[in-house]
Amino acid sequence: MSEKSTLSMDTDARRPSRAVWPRVGAALLLLGTLGGAACTAGGAVEEESLGEASLxxxxxxxSTYTxxxxxxxxxxxxWEVPEFVNESEAWGVVGQWYYNLESGIYHTPDGWFVYYFGDDNGVTGNHASCNTQWGSGGTCGGSLSGLQPGDQVVFKYEWCTSERVADxxxxxxxxxxxxxxxAGWQFLAQDTRTTVEMYAxxxxHFRDVGPQYxxxxxxxxxxxxxxxxxxKTTSGTWQNMSxxxxxSFYNEPPYVYQNKNLSASPSTWESCLQCSSLAAWQSGQVYTPGTLVTQGGQFWQAKQQIWWSHPDCPPSNPASWCPAEWARLGSCN
Structure with missing residues (x-):
């Protein structure tokens, strides 16, 4: 079941400080448990630089720690890497913020990459496979790229000394x-702790920037x-979160949480697309090749030009004489 929030969509500009949020009203409600340092009204938004685009x-x-x-x-x-239905054109990020340092996995049409952002005290000595396209971080290549659906990636933050000793x-x-x-744990970055926050x-996504994303x-x-x-507790012990x-969960269409198991130790959950995010298949319609629709709780893509969709030829249960017009791409919630 969807946990629809009444908050407006929260936006984030990837920038050196998270002290200013572009939509302050939503952010104040979302991050109310984090204290006043997390949000400041009236600031300008600095957009991230990704390739040649400002996104x-x-x-x-x-999901915010309470x-x-x-x-x-x-x-x-x-995290376990998902598979996007539109893998060859999608731009998206799965990640987290702990204090002022962000990390996660970044998807472009070229694939999945580990990334980090927010290392404001300098990137010297950070992982050599990571670029600095955002100034305080960037995406990573080599063994930190080329992730495939089903791969699992673990990120670890620890309070530490300047010698990278956990303390x-x-x-x-x-x-x-x-x-x-x-290969075990690989060091990505080190920074001074500033903004107090802990959420995934x-x-x-970047759809508001333009159709090319x-x-x-x-x-x-x-x-x-x-x-x-x-x-990690103040005594230095790691314990499962459950x-x-x-x-505190916040969700906004077209995505939804599913299969939450919050009683498990550690807790787990999943997220995917809502069926209502795409138009439902209808009879008597014209569909061009590649058009995506939902029908019967599934995603479907038109394999050919359909000049008139026959009522006996729905994607999920077409009559035996219907042409093979639709390809199933997966399920939706």
Missing amino acids: LGSYHLT GNVGDTRGWLIE VNGSLLCLYVDMKDG HDIE AEPQISCDTPIKMLRQQL GSSTW
């Missing part, structure tokens, strides 16, 4: 990634999967 991403699903972030000394979060009293924040390829953006279409058969989260009151 402002939009969050449609977020506890006292200041009582944590680290955060671990594991519950350390003045810095260290960020690592485990590609689960046998389960999906970010296609919004991800995510089948509920191959959804975004949040596999586990752990937090329970219905541990997170």
